[in-house]
Amino acid sequence: MDARKFSILAVNPGSTSTKTGWFTNETAGPLTVIRHDAGLLMSFPTLWDQFDFRLQAVHDWLRTSSLRPDAIAAIGGLFRPLDGGTYRVNERMLADARRNLQGEHASNLGCAMADALARQYRCPAYVVDPVSVDEFDALARYSGSSVIERRSLSHALNIHAVARRVSQDLGLSVADTRFVVAHMGGGISIAAVRGGRIVDVNDASSDGPFSPERTGGLPLQHFITLAVSGRYTEDELRRFVMGRGGWVSYLGTNLATDVEARIERGDQKALEVVEATAYQIAKEIGAMATVLAGRLDAIILTGGLASYGRLVDLLVTRIASLGRVVRSPGEDEMSALALGALRVLRGEEPEKEY
Numbered sequence: 001m002d003a004r005k006f007s008i009l010a011v012n013p014g015s016t017s018t019k020t021g022w023f024t025n026e027t028a029g030p031l032t033v034i035r036h037d038a039g040l041l042m043s044f045p046t047l048w049d050q051f052d053f054r055l056q057a058v059h060d061w062l063r064t065s066s067l068r069p070d071a072i073a074a075i076g077g078l079f080r081p082l083d084g085g086t087y088r089v090n091e092r093m094l095a096d097a098r099r100n101l102q103g104e105h106a107s108n109l110g111c112a113m114a115d116a117l118a119r120q121y122r123c124p125a126y127v128v129d130p131v132s133v134d135e136f137d138a139l140a141r142y143s144g145s146s147v148i149e150r151r152s153l154s155h156a157l158n159i160h161a162v163a164r165r166v167s168q169d170l171g172l173s174v175a176d177t178r179f180v181v182a183h184m185g186g187g188i189s190i191a192a193v194r195g196g197r198i199v200d201v202n203d204a205s206s207d208g209p210f211s212p213e214r215t216g217g218l219p220l221q222h223f224i225t226l227a228v229s230g231r232y233t234e235d236e237l238r239r240f241v242m243g244r245g246g247w248v249s250y251l252g253t254n255l256a257t258d259v260e261a262r263i264e265r266g267d268q269k270a271l272e273v274v275e276a277t278a279y280q281i282a283k284e285i286g287a288m289a290t291v292l293a294g295r296l297d298a299i300i301l302t303g304g305l306a307s308y309g310r311l312v313d314l315l316v317t318r319i320a321s322l323g324r325v326v327r328s329p330g331e332d333e334m335s336a337l338a339l340g341a342l343r344v345l346r347g348e349e350p351e352k353e354y
Helices: 038-042 047-062 091-098 106-121 156-169 220-227 234-241 246-251 256-264 268-291 309-322 333-345
Strands: 007-013 017-024 027-035 071-075 086-088 125-128 142-145 178-184 188-194 197-201 298-303 325-329
Touching: 007 047, 007 106, 007 333, 017 047, 017 333, 027 047, 027 333, 047 106, 071 106, 071 333, 086 333, 091 106, 106 125, 125 333, 156 178, 156 188, 156 197, 156 298, 156 325, 156 333, 178 268, 188 268, 197 268, 220 234, 246 256, 246 268, 256 268, 256 309, 268 309, 298 309, 309 325
Parallel strands: 007 071, 071 125, 178 298, 298 325
Antiparallel strands: 007 017, 017 027, 086 125, 178 188, 188 197
């Protein structure tokens, strides 16, 4: 292994924050979450109009540090379908990000922020395991209509990272493993991961279980009736599905702490919504287990909601018979970004070209 010490700056723009942090090899240094006022962000006409504002906020934070990076590692967005790995930022990637190729999402800003910082520091800029990682088996692409193909859009960064980590913990080569990984957060991705590759996963923006703020899959005939009713614009329908669905629709909040407080006060509706969330997640885990023919090394529960004890306990009751359940709460995306760049800097894997 390369014994040199590499300094890596990780950048992760989210819906209302931008996470930034320094890493020396695997060791985390100063980290921060730069919170952005939601009302101020909404005042920008488009996502990309936020770019200079967010970049300036990162520059302001960097003034407190004398470190200089050997590489910038950023979250990757809704790009073209591509294999997992660490990609050097190039003009084609930047162009696809700026036109929101597969949808508008704050992660699209990551590559452009990394590019701007890399030009300042004269170092390479990378994105690691973007949202559009596509490692599907051929059968996973069928939707039921010849004009619609199932897309691979998921929390690929954390899914890949946790699969590597659990493989190591279990003393297994990741190339030989078979996991179902349930990333549970504001959106929920349930993935069949074979040999470290995401061979099937629900599209967390429009399919699978409902989540704190997304509807997941909906009964199509009813949704078609809503869509043609004239009650909603296209933008309103998109927010209906992603932003105002799930717990927000049923309970008016996307926060597990709020929901749990209501349950503790005896709110039976809140309890039933959490039970239904666990029910739907369990169904999707069971479906992904069949993708792997029921032969599983583990079911991995990860993401922010993996810390919500009531939900996890309800879920484990339903899935324990399927195999070993491993809990890995949180996302740890910052570390995953840094480690992706580090593997390239050390020569452990090649950088990929977009």
